[in-house]
Amino acid sequence: MATKLSSRPNNRLPAQRADQFGAQVPGVDYGVLEDLVGYAIRRAQIRIYQDFLDALGQWSITPPRFSAMTIIDRNPGLKLTHLATAMGIARSGAVEVVNALEKLDYVRRVDAPTDKRAFALELTEPGHAALKGITAAIRRHDARISSKLSAAELGELRRLLALLG
Amino acid sequence: MATKLSSRPNNRLPAQRADQFGAQVPGVDYGVLEDLVGYAIRRAQIRIYQDFLDALGQWSITPPRFSAMTIIDRNPGLKLTHLATAMGIARSGAVEVVNALEKLDYVRRVDAPTDKRAFALELTEPGHAALKGITAAIRRHDARISSKLSAAELGELRRLLALLG
DNA sequence: TATTGTTATACTCTATAACTATA
DNA sequence: TATAGTTATAGAGTATAACAATA
Known part of the structure; x- marks a missing residue:
C-alpha cells in the first residue's frame, strides 16, 4: 500500500x-x-x-507528481536529469518529486546498465495500477472543469492559450 | 527604500x-x-x-503580494480578516503577506478606532509610489503576454476562462 | 461565546550551490 | 573536466490548530 x-x-x-x-x-x-x-x-x-x-x-497526487509519473511511464529508461529537463525544473526538484513518489511506492530507481552514476526511473507495480486510476480520475476531472464549453469552444480555448505568454 | x-x-x-x-x-x-x-x-x-x-x-513583488496591495489600496479600512477573505486564503496566510509587505515598507497596520482587537491596513507613502510603478509594469506585462491575440480573441478568451472550473 | 490577529507547525514546490562518484 | 545524482539551505505560498485579547 x-x-x-x-x-x-x-x-x-x-x-x-x-x-x-x-x-x-x-x-x-x-x-x-x-x-x-x-x-x-x-x-x-x-x-x-x-x-x-x-x-x-x-x-496523494499533485499536478507535478502526476506529470512526473506520466512522463516516467511514457519514456522508458528515463534518467533523473532528463525528467528534470522534461518537467522544466531543477535537478534537485526532480530528486524531491522522485523521493516523494518512491515513498508512495509508485516509482523506483533502477541501476542504469551503461552508466554507474545514473539510474533509470520506472513505475512499480502499484505505481502502474495507481497511474491507471489516477489518470481516469484526472480525465474525469478535466471533463468536469470543461463541461460548460462545447467542443468547438474547447478547441478555441486551447488555441488562444497557446498564443499566450 | x-x-x-x-x-x-x-x-x-x-x-x-x-x-x-x-x-x-x-x-x-x-x-x-x-x-x-x-x-x-x-x-x-x-x-x-x-x-x-x-x-x-x-x-520584490509576487502575484499574491500585488493582489494584496491592490485590494488594500482600493478598500480603505480593510481589516486583515477581510483581506484574507477577499484573497481566498487563511487568516494566517494574510498575516504572512502583510508581514512581507510591511517589511518592504509598502503596507502599515493602523489601529482600528472601533475595535481594539483589529486594525486597518493601508499603504505607506512608499507603498503608494511603488504601487504606481508596479501597476504600470504589470499592465505592460499583461499587454505583452496577450500581444498575439486580437481584442476580439482576448474577449473570447476571458469568456471561455470564466466558464472553466 | 465568537471574533481578531498571532504563532506554532507542517507540507509542497521551487531555487542555487556545493559535494561525491563516475565518465 | 564534465555529468549524474544528492544534500544543504532557503524563500514563498498555503494549511490547520491553539492561543490571548477583546467583543
Missing part, C-alpha cells in the same frame, strides 16, 4: 477557497486585477486546482 | 523554465498530459508567471 503523506495530502487549500478567486467576494473592489488577463488565468487555475485536489487527494 | 528580500526575489524559477512547459521538450512523450485542458492552463500560467517575475523582480 502507498503510504499516505497526510490525511489531507496535498497543498491544503481550504474548503472556502473554492468559493473564491473565481467568484470574487462581493463588496470588495479588486481594482486593476479585474482588467488583467493574467489574473483571469490565475483565478481559473486556482478553481481547477481545487477540483484537482478534491478529485486526487486520496492518491 | 524597500528592503529587497533577495537578489532574485521571488520563487526562483530557473531561467530555463521559460523554455519549458509551454514549449515541451522535443523527444519526450508527454502522454495524456497533452490532452488535458488543465495542463494547457497550467503551462500558460507558468509562462505568464515567468514573465511576471522577470518584470516585477526588482520590486
Whole structure:
C-alpha cells in the first residue's frame, strides 16, 4: 500500500477557497486585477486546482507528481536529469518529486546498465495500477472543469492559450 | 527604500523554465498530459508567471503580494480578516503577506478606532509610489503576454476562462 | 461565546550551490 | 573536466490548530 503523506495530502487549500478567486467576494473592489488577463488565468487555475485536489487527494497526487509519473511511464529508461529537463525544473526538484513518489511506492530507481552514476526511473507495480486510476480520475476531472464549453469552444480555448505568454 | 528580500526575489524559477512547459521538450512523450485542458492552463500560467517575475523582480513583488496591495489600496479600512477573505486564503496566510509587505515598507497596520482587537491596513507613502510603478509594469506585462491575440480573441478568451472550473 | 490577529507547525514546490562518484 | 545524482539551505505560498485579547 502507498503510504499516505497526510490525511489531507496535498497543498491544503481550504474548503472556502473554492468559493473564491473565481467568484470574487462581493463588496470588495479588486481594482486593476479585474482588467488583467493574467489574473483571469490565475483565478481559473486556482478553481481547477481545487477540483484537482478534491478529485486526487486520496492518491496523494499533485499536478507535478502526476506529470512526473506520466512522463516516467511514457519514456522508458528515463534518467533523473532528463525528467528534470522534461518537467522544466531543477535537478534537485526532480530528486524531491522522485523521493516523494518512491515513498508512495509508485516509482523506483533502477541501476542504469551503461552508466554507474545514473539510474533509470520506472513505475512499480502499484505505481502502474495507481497511474491507471489516477489518470481516469484526472480525465474525469478535466471533463468536469470543461463541461460548460462545447467542443468547438474547447478547441478555441486551447488555441488562444497557446498564443499566450 | 524597500528592503529587497533577495537578489532574485521571488520563487526562483530557473531561467530555463521559460523554455519549458509551454514549449515541451522535443523527444519526450508527454502522454495524456497533452490532452488535458488543465495542463494547457497550467503551462500558460507558468509562462505568464515567468514573465511576471522577470518584470516585477526588482520590486520584490509576487502575484499574491500585488493582489494584496491592490485590494488594500482600493478598500480603505480593510481589516486583515477581510483581506484574507477577499484573497481566498487563511487568516494566517494574510498575516504572512502583510508581514512581507510591511517589511518592504509598502503596507502599515493602523489601529482600528472601533475595535481594539483589529486594525486597518493601508499603504505607506512608499507603498503608494511603488504601487504606481508596479501597476504600470504589470499592465505592460499583461499587454505583452496577450500581444498575439486580437481584442476580439482576448474577449473570447476571458469568456471561455470564466466558464472553466 | 465568537471574533481578531498571532504563532506554532507542517507540507509542497521551487531555487542555487556545493559535494561525491563516475565518465 | 564534465555529468549524474544528492544534500544543504532557503524563500514563498498555503494549511490547520491553539492561543490571548477583546467583543
